[in-house]
Amino acid sequence: MTKTRFPPRVLIGGGIALVLLLALTLGALVVVGMQGAEAGALRPADWRALSFTLKQAFLSAALSVLLAIPLARALARRKFWGRDTLTSLLGAPFLLPVIVAILGVIAVWGRSGWVADAMGWAGLGRLNVYGMSGILIAHVFFNLPLAARLILQGLADLPPERWRVAAQLGIEGRALFRLVEWPAIRASAPGAFALVFLVCATSFAVALALGGGPRATTLELAIYEAASYDFDLGRAAKLAGLQFAVCAIAALIAFAASAPVTASPGALTLVERWDGRSLASRLGDAGVILTVCLFLGAPMLAILLRGVGGLDDLTGVVWAAAGRSLIVAALAIMVTLALSIGLAALIVALQTRGSQRAARLADLAGLLPIAASPFVIGIAFIIVLLPVADPFALALPLTAIVNAAMATPFALRILIPAIRLAQDEHGRLADSLGLTGLTRLRVLYWPRVRQPLGFAAGLSGALAIGDLGVIALFSTPSEPTLPLLMHLLAGSRQIDAAYGAALVLIALSFGVFWLFDRLGRAA
Amino acid sequence: MIDVENALIERGSFRLTATLSVPAGKICAIVGPSGSGKSTLLEAIAGFLPVTSGHIRVGGDQITARPPSERPVTLLFQSNNLFPHLDIERNVGLGLKPSLSLTPADKRAIADVLGEVGLADLATRRPAELSGGQRQRAALARALLRQQPALLLDEPLAALGPALRDEMLALIDASVLKRGIAVLMITHAPEEARSIAHLTALCMEGRINGARLTDQVFANPGPELAAYLGRG
Structure with a gap:
């Protein structure tokens, strides 16, 4: 293969993005580690946090994937009214602000929630939503749909002839599962498991709201507590190192299993199926789908019902917080796009030149934020900025940068395939026509990239609006963002106002996602 | 007919x-x-x-x-007629028993038909190890075994x-x-x-x-x- 010319802009832009990303992840870890090198040994509580983190992440991933398998099977073979809407909605929890989902889970499973009321009415004991059980419910709520989509994608990617050959040979039921479905599930489930494990291993807001205390603290929560309550940066750095190791291992597994794009809008079109026509099989699938709809829908319904009542309690404070969240989102979108476009262009350019090893390394660097702790990045900012500026006055831009870094791996997974497709299919044609610079950008890349770009921007914005992580480190209670305000309201027993604010937050995050996704699709 | x-x-x-x-x-x-x-x-x-x-x-x-x-009837497609994780013997055997509980007599029948299409030596291979033509012949062998008119x-x-x-x-x-x-x-x-x-x-x-x-x-x-x- 001839080596095509390497556009210097791609090299410079991509190089800067790469260096920034490395600085934000590995650099931050070094800065925090050096700062607290002499102090702060790990305590027994920290080891408990490690073991709790591993245990809950493992259980969350196992439960999510085990429940996702029957759901994906049912969705893959059943045609019913609303099926396409339902599969699209499976992407929604990914965009849902964590604190909103937590309030929904509490409303259904909490001390005075629907399930508790029903159990009390039936004379059963009360369920305790705080601690491991609540964390698992919240994590499965978030990740079951994600896992189901990945497994459904695996089933949808099977060649349609396979179902027809099976139908013709009369392969049904268990034999069909063994011959056709299981190989597809076995190919996609480990990636889904690793991804869910990764998401749950770095869980902060869920542990903050539903866990805590010596028996239910995650590493991320322990990092936050070490840094902001004890101001013990050495311990925070050591904990972050532990978390990084845990996540790096899980990320490598996910990378090796090459988990496809999360929550992508890809078409999960239904192929015609001839199996599962028996009444038992149909009832089974209907039961699975209804149960999952109930599990996922009840918390959302609870938020809506209680939120409408709480709208009267909304004050100017809520609107000011919403404004701050929008600022964070706008900045985060800009930084995410800058980082991910630069890095994606570099990776594709390296692949096109045949430098596979360099491309793979750059790709790996783009995944680093998945294993990084947003708190470590935040603490590093405080350490570096403290001598020259007041980091707390910069709470919003810093929160935006940290969120942008965290969203970059997802944006890369969305952008790289689109750029590569444009390059693979029409790159040589553009070369032979001598298309360079802006013309090349406009003719070759823009038509292919604008939709994924809109999707990535919307995703980044929605994630940043819902952030309840690093903002807790920077922000003062007097100037909160909307998710932080909700957490404060819920903690101060103004629960109705919290549910009202949840509605506003949902509207904002889905509104921003819809707007950018729409911009990407508009003709 | x-x-x-x-x-x-x-x-x-x-x-x-x-x-x-x-x-x-x-x-x-x-x-x-x-x-x-x-x-x-x-x-x-x-x-x-x-x-x-x-x-x-x-x-x-x-x-x-x-x-x-x-x-x-047996309908043979352009491709994907075989299950990728089953060897050729069992892929062909599906034509006899979808459950794949093959008796010695079944296995002899499979070996005969594989010999007929010229794949006698490839019974234990998987489809990915075969050429496109060999894969289609294996699919044809299954069709022959099914004995549909x-x-x-x-x-x-x-x-x-x-x-x-x-x-x-x-x-x-x-x-x-x-x-x-x-x-x-x-x-x-x-x-x-x-x-x-x-x-x-x-x-x-x-x-x-x-x-x-x-x-x-x-x-x-x-x-x-x-x-x-x-x-x-």
Whole structure:
């Protein structure tokens, strides 16, 4: 293969993005580690946090994937009214602000929630939503749909002839599962498991709201507590190192299993199926789908019902917080796009030149934020900025940068395939026509990239609006963002106002996602 | 034999009307431009598409309303006829027992038919270790083992080179027709039809109006076939 010319802009832009990303992840870890090198040994509580983190992440991933398998099977073979809407909605929890989902889970499973009321009415004991059980419910709520989509994608990617050959040979039921479905599930489930494990291993807001205390603290929560309550940066750095190791291992597994794009809008079109026509099989699938709809829908319904009542309690404070969240989102979108476009262009350019090893390394660097702790990045900012500026006055831009870094791996997974497709299919044609610079950008890349770009921007914005992580480190209670305000309201027993604010937050995050996704699709 | 009588098949806004008859032990080629409905007919015969009106009979049995697994036909696709994680013996064995609980007698039958298609040494290989032509021969072996009176071929040779194609056509001639199986084969290549098919049916713009002797069809092509063949 001839080596095509390497556009210097791609090299410079991509190089800067790469260096920034490395600085934000590995650099931050070094800065925090050096700062607290002499102090702060790990305590027994920290080891408990490690073991709790591993245990809950493992259980969350196992439960999510085990429940996702029957759901994906049912969705893959059943045609019913609303099926396409339902599969699209499976992407929604990914965009849902964590604190909103937590309030929904509490409303259904909490001390005075629907399930508790029903159990009390039936004379059963009360369920305790705080601690491991609540964390698992919240994590499965978030990740079951994600896992189901990945497994459904695996089933949808099977060649349609396979179902027809099976139908013709009369392969049904268990034999069909063994011959056709299981190989597809076995190919996609480990990636889904690793991804869910990764998401749950770095869980902060869920542990903050539903866990805590010596028996239910995650590493991320322990990092936050070490840094902001004890101001013990050495311990925070050591904990972050532990978390990084845990996540790096899980990320490598996910990378090796090459988990496809999360929550992508890809078409999960239904192929015609001839199996599962028996009444038992149909009832089974209907039961699975209804149960999952109930599990996922009840918390959302609870938020809506209680939120409408709480709208009267909304004050100017809520609107000011919403404004701050929008600022964070706008900045985060800009930084995410800058980082991910630069890095994606570099990776594709390296692949096109045949430098596979360099491309793979750059790709790996783009995944680093998945294993990084947003708190470590935040603490590093405080350490570096403290001598020259007041980091707390910069709470919003810093929160935006940290969120942008965290969203970059997802944006890369969305952008790289689109750029590569444009390059693979029409790159040589553009070369032979001598298309360079802006013309090349406009003719070759823009038509292919604008939709994924809109999707990535919307995703980044929605994630940043819902952030309840690093903002807790920077922000003062007097100037909160909307998710932080909700957490404060819920903690101060103004629960109705919290549910009202949840509605506003949902509207904002889905509104921003819809707007950018729409911009990407508009003709 | 395969007997299609005034069958109306609808797929979205596309409509195909077909009448066609293939006697046992004979092979009928369906020739026509892409999008004219050739595959639609095979899918309807195999039970993958519903028939709105008319009848389909195979070996005298009315099969118009049966599910795919209860139709005495085998439809061979262009690709993906084999399950990638099963070896060739078990892929072929599926034609005998979908549960794959194979008895020694079953295994002997499989070995015989694999020998017949020239894959005796490859029984323990997986499809990925075989060439495209070998994979299609394995799929053909399964069809032979099923002993159904009708075999439907949806351009099973399209992805093969000329030599492999001839080899496969010879195999169909020797093994399939010998068993008295009626064959319906879609092809884009007129020479394929002329070299093997007793009968040829034209499929033009959603219509198939019976099959005629291949020699007659090509000796005396109507205006539509002539236009398709480029002999205006």
